[in-house]
Amino acid sequence: MKILSAQQLAEADKSTIEKQQITSIDLMERVATLVVERLHARLNGAPVPIKIFCGIGNNGGDGLAIARLMIQHGYHVTTYVTNCSKKRSKDFLVNYDRIKDVTKDWPILLSCKEDFPEITPKDIVIDAVFGTGLNRPVTGWMADLFNYINSVSAFTVAIDMPSGLYANEPHDKQDAIVKADHTFTFQTPKLSFFLPETGNQVGTFEVLNIGLDPEYLMQAQPLAQLIAREAAQNMYRQRDKFVHKGNLGHVLCMGGSHGMMGSISLTAGAAINAGAGKVSAYIPSHGNTIVQTLCPEVMTLSSKGEQFITDFEHVLKDYVLCVGPGMGQEEESYSAFAKAVHQQSSPMIIDADAINLLASNHDLLEKLPKNSILTPHDGELKRLIGDWKNDYERLEKAKEFSAKHDLILVLKGAYTITVAENHLYVNDSGNPGMATAGSGDVLAGVIASFVAQGYDPLIATVFGVHMHGASGDLAAQTYAHEGLKASIISNFIGPAILNLFRNPENKPQNA
Numbered sequence: 197m198k199i200l201s202a203q204q205l206a207e208a209d210k211s212t213i214e215k216q217q218i219t220s221i222d223l224m225e226r227v228a229t230l231v232v233e234r235l236h237a238r239l240n241g242a243p244v245p246i247k248i249f250c251g252i253g254n255n256g257g258d259g260l261a262i263a264r265l266m267i268q269h270g271y272h273v274t275t276y277v278t279n280c281s282k283k284r285s286k287d288f289l290v291n292y293d294r295i296k297d298v299t300k301d302w303p304i305l306l307s308c309k310e311d312f313p314e315i316t317p318k319d320i321v322i323d324a325v326f327g328t329g330l331n332r333p334v335t336g337w338m339a340d341l342f343n344y345i346n347s348v349s350a351f352t353v354a355i356d357m358p359s360g361l362y363a364n365e366p367h368d369k370q371d372a373i374v375k376a377d378h379t380f381t382f383q384t385p386k387l388s389f390f391l392p393e394t395g396n397q398v399g400t401f402e403v404l405n406i407g408l409d410p411e412y413l414m415q416a417q418p419l420a421q422l423i424a425r426e427a428a429q430n431m432y433r434q435r436d437k438f439v440h441k442g443n444l445g446h447v448l449c450m451g452g453s454h455g456m457m458g459s460i461s462l463t464a465g466a467a468i469n470a471g472a473g474k475v476s477a478y479i480p481s482h483g484n485t486i487v488q489t490l491c492p493e494v495m496t497l498s499s500k501g502e503q504f505i506t507d508f509e510h511v512l513k514d515y516v517l518c519v520g521p522g523m524g525q526e527e528e529s530y531s532a533f534a535k536a537v538h539q540q541s542s543p544m545i546i547d548a549d550a551i552n553l554l555a556s557n558h559d560l561l562e563k564l565p566k567n568s569i570l571t572p573h574d575g576e577l578k579r580l581i582g583d584w585k586n587d588y589e590r591l592e593k594a595k596e597f598s599a600k601h602d603l604i605l606v607l608k609g610a611y612t613i614t615v616a617e618n619h620l621y622v623n624d625s626g627n628p629g630m631a632t633a634g635s636g637d638v639l640a641g642v643i644a645s646f647v648a649q650g651y652d653p654l655i656a657t658v659f660g661v662h663m664h665g666a667s668g669d670l671a672a673q674t675y676a677h678e679g680l681k682a683s684i685i686s687n688f689i690g691p692a693i694l695n696l697f698r699n700p701e702n703k704p705q706n707a
């Protein structure tokens with residue numbers, strides 16, 4: 197699914213009105229009807245007090261139309277309009293009249309702090325103050341209103357976006373933004389929903405297909421692609437009936453050091469669990485028994501160094517190299533890593549300590565095979581590309597780095613983002629239970645496994661990231677977030693692949 201900018205959505209809106217020969221007010225009614233259908237399905241007529249806060253633009257117009265339809269469904273709705281300027285959008289005004297026709301009274305105008313109604317935790321708040329038209333930080337009594345809404349723990353539903361949030365622009369830390377429990381967003385999710393500094397404001401979210409012009413949507417260059425279950429289904433490659441292990445690639449996992457042999461074992465185990473034909477581990481010699489005991493399917497090759505890798509001597513050919521987990525940053529390990537890089541002509545997967553070594557040795561970066569995949573968490577990323585002022589600068593710097601070095605970057609976290617030159621792929625699977633030691637080691641093994649099985653490196657990365665998160669999601673249904681650990685995530689890769697083709701779940705995203 198494409199993630200479009202606020203400006204593109206306004207263009208899509210215009211194009212829809214022209215091509216579908218409908219009026220903008222019809223489109224607003226369509227939007228409101230969809231939202232009310234969803235709300236009604238959940239509330240089922242419950243007599244709960246609903247307070248709808250409407251702005252004066254089209255987001256406010258949506259809010260007024262929703263209020264009217266909810267009232268007509270028999271809900272207990274009070275409608276407020278934030279009277280923050282004399283301007284009113286045309287469609288706001290039409291809906292302002294329409295709600296009056298139904299209630300025989302105007303909505304309540306709010307013009308200062310003293311006008312705020314009491315909100316209790318038993319209310320449902322619907323936030324339709326600002327949507328994609330926000331063009332500056334919210335200040336004064338409007339900021340107070342948002343902070344007041346946030347201070348009461350009433351269930352808060354945002355229309356299109358939590359008010360005060362930009363769709364695709366950076367914020368200052370002190371900006372007033374509504375914190376929604378649930379967001380109904382129109383046509384495409386917004387980039388800010390997926391970024392660490394703002395994503396928490398959105399709660400769970402649902403994307404409502406409001407039928408914007410398909411031609412416009414097709415040609416629009418997205419800010420990013422959201423990789424959800426359907427995209428992953430399309431990337432999956434079924435095995436050929438006569439396949440044998442020799443066709444399914446050989447992953448060589450290089451890493452481990454004294455006290456960190458678990459890391460490379462997790463990586464190698466995940467490479468097997470995700471389907472590679474053969475997996476070997478290149479490890480310090482004292483780790484041999486550990487890896488062979490933990491992963492009987494994995495062959496081992498020992499470096500001369502006992503406690504850490506000191507060299508890179510072996511006779512293997514045609515392998516996909518996955519390097520870094522648990523490797524440490526000893527000088528000799530760096531030389532072994534550099535030697536491995538020099539011998540490598542096909543894309544490799546670089547994680548953890550190997551990323552740190554690259555960050556301090558930029559010459560080696562130039563030697564990496566094109567389309568190699570780096571999987572940094574934010575600490576490692578900072579060493580690689582420098583610090584950033586905000587989430588958007590982080591993405592811009594990552595794009596620049598990827599283009600300059602012909603590398604694929606995996607920015608790990610909630611909503612891991614894969615960066616390939618100018619393209620961003622935002623992953624929607626995974627959960628906070630995955631914030632556990634070693635889950636990144638598993639990810640490196642999964643991606644390497646798909647590269648070895650012949651997936652194109654970018655697809656192996658995007659698909660691997662998705663399946664890693666999907667494994668965590670499936671495992672969390674049995675183990676809860678707290679009970680998840682890296683080896684369990686790894687064991688759920690197979691079940692997650694099966695689950696990819698089971699009946700779709702209709703759960704809200706980010707649930």
Ligand SMILES: NC(=O)C1=CN([C@@H]2O[C@H](COP(=O)(O)OP(=O)(O)OC[C@H]3O[C@@H](n4cnc5c(N)ncnc54)[C@H](OP(=O)(O)O)[C@@H]3O)[C@@H](O)[C@H]2O)[C@@H](O)CC1
Nearest residue numbers: 205209224253254255326327328329330331332333334356
């Ligand atoms: N895209 C689609 O296809 C569809 C979109 N639809 C809906 O339209 C919404 C977008 O509507 P929109 O463009 O009218 O903008 P909106 O968010 O209501 O705000 C603009 C108003 O706010 C004002 N304003 C801005 N910042 C401010 C601030 N900090 N503090 C104070 N004021 C501020 C600004 O005033 P101005 O800057 O001109 O002074 C202007 O009056 C979208 O989110 C969705 O809900 C659907 O109905 C149909 C399909």
Ligand SMILES: Nc1ncnc2c1ncn2[C@@H]1O[C@H](COP(=O)(O)OP(=O)(O)O)[C@@H](O)[C@H]1O
Nearest residue numbers: 573609610626627628630631633634635636637
């Ligand atoms: N809150 C979260 N939601 C979803 N995924 C998460 C979350 N926290 C961490 N993860 C995932 O877990 C993995 C953690 O990787 P990393 O930090 O490298 O761990 P380690 O170094 O311990 O292996 C990444 O794939 C990341 O996307």
Ligand SMILES: [K+]
Nearest residue numbers: 323326357359
């Ligand atoms: K809103």
